[in-house]
Every structure is written in structure tokens, then in C-alpha cells.
Amino acid sequence: VSRSMAREEDFFLEEKRFKQCCEDFVKHSQQIGDGWEWRTSKDLGDGYLSKIHFQVRNRNIPPDLKEKNSDNTEQTLFAHVEEPLDDSQAAGVCSTEEVVRYEYHVLYSSSYQVPVLYFRACFLDGRPLTLDEIWGSVHASYQARLQEGPWDTITQQEHPILGQPFFVLHPCRTHEFISAVLGGSREHHRHTNYIILWLSTVGPVVGLNLPLSYAKLAHEQSANADSG
């Protein structure tokens, strides 16, 4: 069996395959209690993945950055954003702990034929995070790319099914890193759960991490397919 090189089309995700990957993804989430569910829209039958996640943020703000003017368009920088819970109890550090409620949705874009990550975040008192606060909370590793082109990366947009404001991680660049991750034979792609690969790559940019057991799921599918 010859393994042909992947074409550009293989990095595109058809809607049927999107739904199937999501179905498998939710099954696994249910098995490990990761909290993802699929929501179907009543009118057109399309849908999206959804998960709510609470994150404790440890804001270590250096004294000189605290003094920020009230201009809305200034970026408020968070020097460090710790990952949930374990690290947040660092002793002897002057910090403010805040709980932020994140709601993540994975929708399908028929225009770009890729999944798209929507999210919104608010403090426990209901106050939504501003775009500046969202930009500030992007993981340190991605800050350079974000500052290069913030308007190409994360912006506020209308949720295409709910009609409410959400933040969106732009899909234009999905092909760039998906091809880097998937680079290889076409045979291999067919058995890969695109959602797991994609979400494990883009999720961390906005504070969403996938437990390692999802990688097992992608591998199992591959093994079953080969032996079938």
C-alpha cells in the first residue's frame, strides 16, 4: 500500500467529518469526566461542542504596571497568568486571586472548512472580561505572535448560532499549524481525530487544556482502523 503525500485539501475538514469527530470527542470526554457536551440547534440541526471551565488566576502585577490610565484602548498587561490551581498557592507572593468562568464553544466554519474556537469569560460577579483583559491573559508563549497582529488573532465576534458576543480565535491561520502537525501521509489523516489535534494545539493559547488521555483516543482509532 503506497502512502501518498497529503494534499492541501486533507487539512480541510468536511462538516460530516467534523460532526463525527465531535461525537467521538464527547464520548471520550464523558468517559473521563472532562465536561464537554454537544449542543444541537433546534432550527437547522447544526451544532457545537461546549464546555464551562472555572480558572483561578493569580495576578502578579509588578508595581510599576499597576498605574495604568483609564484609556480603554490601553493594553493592561498581566505579567504572569498561572495555570489552574496547583501553582496558585505560591507562598510569599503578593497577588490577587480571581476566579474566571470560561465558556468554550467549538463551531464549524463552512467558509474556511475548519473548526473555530469561540469563548467568553466573566468574573464571578458577572462582569465580562474586556478584549484587553483577554489579550493580556493569552499564554506567555503566544504573546509575541499576538502583539504582531492582535486583530488577526483574537477579536470579539457575534456567535453565529446564539447571536451573542464571544471572543474568537481566528481560523485563517489554522491551516498553517495544522499542516505542521499533520504533515505526513494521507493514510494517517483519515484515522486522526482532527478535533483533538486541533484543540490540543489552539486551546492552550486561550487557557484551554486537553488531558493527555485524549491522545489515546486518536491512537486507538488509528489502531482499530489498521486492523479492520
Place this chain on the structure above:
Amino acid sequence: MTDDKDVLRDVWFGRIPTCFTLYQDEITEREAEPYYLLLPRISYLTLVTDKVKKHFQKVMRQEEVSEIWFEYEGTPLKWHYPIGLLFDLHASNTALPWSITVHFKNFPEKDLLHCHSKDVIEAHFMACIKEADALKHKSQVINEMQKKDHKQLWMGLQNDKFEQFWAINRKLMEYPPEDNGFRYIPFRIYQATTERPFIQKLFRPIASGGQLHTLGDLLKDVCPSAIIPEDAEQKTQVMIHGIEPMLETPIQWLSEHMSYPDNFLHISIIPRPTD
């Protein structure tokens, strides 16, 4: 051919006479007079209302002024929708001028996107153009353009410069000679009554046999409840830029001539007035 270019101009220069009134609960130092303005159908509220903002801020104290937002009969108006779409969808069968209420407090976070600067509008506008080209040309045309061409599209819109805009936009309206149209048509269908803000799906302008798909074909495929067979009484109107195009119109032609500057056809399905 001359006729077709006239359509482009008519679309670009369409205006809606509007009366802006300050919300009664806003705190003012003296009475606020209403402000009248002709709004360009193809632009965005926050792009063309600087004068409105200045007019009302003159009678308010600085601390009472926060981000401006607009509302029509209790419905917050989405600034990221083109003005013509908002009017067709919410007010097309009401008397002119269009009465919009201006707010400076209690921004409705659950309904409206923020718009703190013109950069936000530009980013939104360019994102729509890019998505439209992804559908029409697999992004090939928009990606081949230089940054200055992208800037020219935005500046043309911002400064109401038809020629400047179309010098670049015409490239987004071309297609390879061997094809008879775009790959897919960029469109969105809006109905004020649904929770879903709009319907958008993949739709080819040319059928497999080579015939041109029509507006009627699009609606039948994507939104069948919008049109009822010819012999029944039409309860709804299908409106683009304030008119009802014939359902037999080829969708490729509509896409080339009646798209908004963001390169999308924004189509409203509204109740037909019963007078």
C-alpha cells in the same frame, strides 16, 4: 454594461434619513435637541456617527459619558451589521425618518460587540472581506493583494470614495474565464424573529448542468420557509438594499452587483405589510 455599473453606484450612494434622539434617562445639563443625518446604507453606525456623538456630548457631563450605543424600539442595534441591513430588517416598512435612540450608559454586554475605536470596525470589515473571498476564490485573490490594497478598500469605505474602493474591489468580483462564476456565493439571510442571527451555507452559483442558480433557488435550498409557492399569498418580503429583487435574478449577478462593500449579500426576510 453601463446599466450594471449604475447599479453599483446606486447601491453605494443609498442613504437613509435618520433622526437621533438621546435616551430620556441620560443625564444632561440642558435639553438635548434631536440630530438629523443621512446615513449611508453601506456603512456602519459607529463609523458615521462621530457628529452625533459630539452633538449629544455637548449637553452632558464627561462622567456621564461612556461607550455610545444605539437602539431602535427597544432593540439594541448591532453596529457590526451594515446600516442598510439594520434598516431593512427592523424598520423598512415604517415612516421616515428612521428614529434611533442614542445611549451612553448601561452598555448591553450580552447583545452588542464593543467598538472602542475605528480599528475595531476596520478589523471586522476586513475579516468579512477575507471570509467572502475564501468562499469565492479560496482566498487566492485577497491573499495575492498587497497590504496597501487592503487599506484602500477600508479607506474607500471610510471616506465614501466609490472609485477608490472599486479600483480594488473589482478584482474580488472577477473569476477565471473557464468558470461561469464564483466557487460559492457569500451571503447571509436574516430574519428578526429567530434566535439564530443569520443563515449562511455553502451555495454554488452554477448548477452541475451549467445553468445559473437564481435568488429563488438559493432561498428554496437554504431557507425554504421564506418563500411559498407562487399561487399562495406571499406573507414575507425578500429585501436587499431596500428593494425586492425578482426571484428569477441569477445569484451570481446579485453577488457581483448588490453585495455590500464587505462582499456579502445581506438578505432580509421581513413580514409583508398588510395594508
